[in-house]
Amino acid sequence: MAAYVVATVRITDPDRFALYAKGIAGLSERFGGEAxxxxxxxxxxxxxxxxxxxxxxxxxxxxxxxRAYLASPEYLAAAAHRVGAAEIVMRLIEVA
Structure with a gap:
């Protein structure tokens, strides 16, 4: 069954957040993700x-x-740049 990750993001440090964005660019697609x-x-x-x-x-x-995308070593390394740079809430929604 399809699943959606819904994130709300409030960026507080654009320069540091850019490092996170760069680190995840194209990564979700490797796990079957589609924006x-x-x-x-x-x-x-x-x-x-x-x-x-x-x-x-x-x-x-x-x-x-x-979940595999969010647990991947590449994602976790990029997410370290996000600490203190944004407030994020991520939700997982499964659709039948």
Missing amino acids: VVKGPVGEVLEGEGLIGERVVVSRYPDAAAA
């Missing part, structure tokens, strides 16, 4: 949210592939 949505929030229609917060949605063949 579905990438972009900043332009308008909050309901509830509380931040204008400009980035949203990233990636589709994977299944939850195991998404």
